[in-house]
Amino acid sequence: EWRMPHKTYPGVDGKENYLNAVKDIIDSKEDRTETVLIWGYHKSWHGDLTLKELDRVTGDVPTIIWQRSTHEIYLNTACAKKYGVQKGDLSKEDEEQADWDNYHFWERAYQMMKGTKLSPFFSDQKMLKRGMDRISKMMLQNGLTAMCEPSFPNSVFADEYAVLLEGTEKAKAYTVFLIAGFPEQFVKKIGNEAYAAHIDSLPGKFNTEYIKFLPNQYKTFADGAIYSLALQLRKPFYNCSTCKSEWIVPLKEGQQIFNFWWDKGYKIHIHITGDLAFEKYLDFVDAAMKRNPRENHRTTFHHVGLFDAAQAQRAADLGVEISANPYYLWALADKYSETGFGPERAANMVALKEFTKRNVPVSLHSDFAMAPAEPLLLAWVAANRIVASGKVMNPHERISVYDAMKGITITAARTFEMDSVLGSIRVGKEATFTLLKQNPFKIAPEKLKDIPVVGVIYKGKVFLNEKK
Structure with a gap:
């Protein structure tokens, strides 16, 4: 399963179960022209994925399957058509990391597609x-006061x-380093x-x-x-x-x-x-x-x-x-x-x-x-x-x-x-740290992940999780 502040998403194992889960997501969409992004596919859990199978469960709804690594994507036919993805979009070198029969792109080919033909979607x-609002809630929920994004x-x-x-201006509770x-x-x-x-x-x-x-x-x-x-x-x-x-x-x-x-x-x-x-x-x-x-x-x-x-x-x-x-x-x-x-x-x-x-x-x-x-x-x-x-x-x-x-x-x-x-907490450093309900050094190591996060002090200001 995958936990986010707004919802916990159940895990799916097995190929047919995965395809059925994708179909359920597609069937829930009222606007069938809007692109749907589904993250989490992994062949070790879900089997190999072909364009024919993806088209069968997604139909005419433009769909991007974002592999668990976020280093590769699969497009359905409707998505490729919507964004004009076609042979010739990639250099000879990058073609080596593309499977056009299944609209499957990985590593450099993925980066190029994401930054060119698919950029209108990924920059929406x-x-x-919506994602940023969820991240801000997650930062406080998990006691994070800083994040670093290499390769921004x-x-x-x-x-x-x-x-x-x-x-960040809305949250005022953490710093992003790029x-x-x-x-x-x-x-x-x-x-x-x-x-x-x-x-x-x-x-x-x-x-x-x-x-x-x-x-x-x-x-x-x-x-x-x-x-x-x-x-x-x-x-x-x-x-x-x-x-x-x-x-x-x-x-x-x-x-x-x-x-x-x-x-x-x-x-x-x-x-x-x-x-x-x-x-x-x-x-x-x-x-x-x-x-x-x-x-x-x-x-x-x-x-x-x-x-x-x-x-x-x-x-x-x-x-x-x-x-x-x-x-x-x-x-x-x-x-x-x-x-x-x-x-x-x-x-x-x-x-x-x-x-x-x-x-x-x-x-x-x-x-x-x-x-x-x-x-x-x-x-x-x-x-x-x-x-x-x-x-x-x-x-x-x-x-x-x-x-x-x-x-x-x-x-x-x-x-x-x-x-x-x-x-660390030291004179002269920023007054930014996390508040925990228990001392990590005074409980069994097996219980580390279960310590409740009360909130954070960020630059001297107190931010508490709800009911804490």
């Missing part, structure tokens, strides 16, 4: 404002910024020097009390999404003939991008999910350090689904830091034990003890909606390694409650270079 102000914008800058501006990155630069085909000038201009043009563009930071991407089973692995996929590893940014281009921002002195954030991608980008850091050494560069690998002890040691030696999504373990370990990873790799997902015992800074993030935006839930998974079936996977890789709580506070602030302002 009415839809985005996801679609059209002006449209997304307008929604953030209105939503980092520019590859998706916008890729879709707009902007050169590196021009994009660096663009990044430099953002704080002066767009910063407000509640929105902060972060200078001298850049987000790039390595391999495909773990939820799509498109990550780059050192060993083949397990029991999955249709699984295919992808590079979002091809390696040669990836190293060129990395080196440019490294030489500019930027902090670099990198989307990395598989152990092969982890290895390749360690090589990039290693080569850059030998060519142009930098102290305290804080290069951060984000997500990190799979890696081993030797790679963790290399990361420590090279000064690489980690921002992990521990929820992968809870959500995927059971299914990926059977298909994708196999039992051994699935049990060792997001093995964060390998970093904390080597004093590598580790923050925890949701990458919402790759995990619920519930920091205590993330800390709970990292400290317990309990998965959806209730099993405990590789308990020796559990991190301490102290490290888990640091991961959602001070180290989280460090990840986006705001630890001098946020993340």
Whole structure:
């Protein structure tokens, strides 16, 4: 199931159950010309999806199926027709990540479609404002006082910024930190020097009390999404003939991008999910350090689904830091034990003890909606390694409650270079923190996720959840 402030959405398992659920959503729509977006599809739960099957349950209602990873989409025929999606829209290179027979687009092809032909939908102000209102409620409900979005914008800058501006000014209870990155630069085909000038201009043009563009930071991407089973692995996929590893940014281009921002002195954030991608980008850091050494560069690998002890040691030696999504373990370990990873790799997902015992800074993030935006839930998974079936996977890789709580506070602030302002209670820092009903250090680790959030103090002002 998926919990939002306004509603809890039940989960669906099995192909026919999924198609029936899609049909129920479509049948509930009065305006059959309005585009419908349905998120959450995953072949491990719902089977393969064809255009014929999608058209059968959606008919003439334009429909976008947004895969669980948000790295791929499926369109029905009505949607492709409405937005003029047709062969020839993509470059030869991006065509490699498209299946036109099923209007299925992933990674770069998805980014290009989302930023061009489908941008009128993904930039729809009415839809985005509704989502922003829900996010504001969720922020308070879950005790969040700051969010960071690396690689902003996801679609059209002006449209997304307008929604953030209105939503944050209305809430006045949290700060949004934004980092520019590859998706916008890729879709707009902007050169590196021009994009660096663009990044430099953002704080002066767009910063407000509640929105902060972060200078001298850049987000790039390595391999495909773990939820799509498109990550780059050192060993083949397990029991999955249709699984295919992808590079979002091809390696040669990836190293060129990395080196440019490294030489500019930027902090670099990198989307990395598989152990092969982890290895390749360690090589990039290693080569850059030998060519142009930098102290305290804080290069951060984000997500990190799979890696081993030797790679963790290399990361420590090279000064690489980690921002992990521990929820992968809870959500995927059971299914990926059977298909994708196999039992051994699935049990060792997001093995964060390998970093904390080597004093590598580790923050925890949701990458919402790759995990619920519930920091205590993330800390709970990292400290317990309990998965959806209730099993405990590789308990020796559990991190301490102290490290888990640091991961959602001070180290989280460090990840986006705001630890001098946020993340701990200290004279001279912003009076921004979360109010909990119980002390996380005085209860059993298994109960971390169940601690009630009373509210927040944001810049010295009190915001309480209802009935608290």
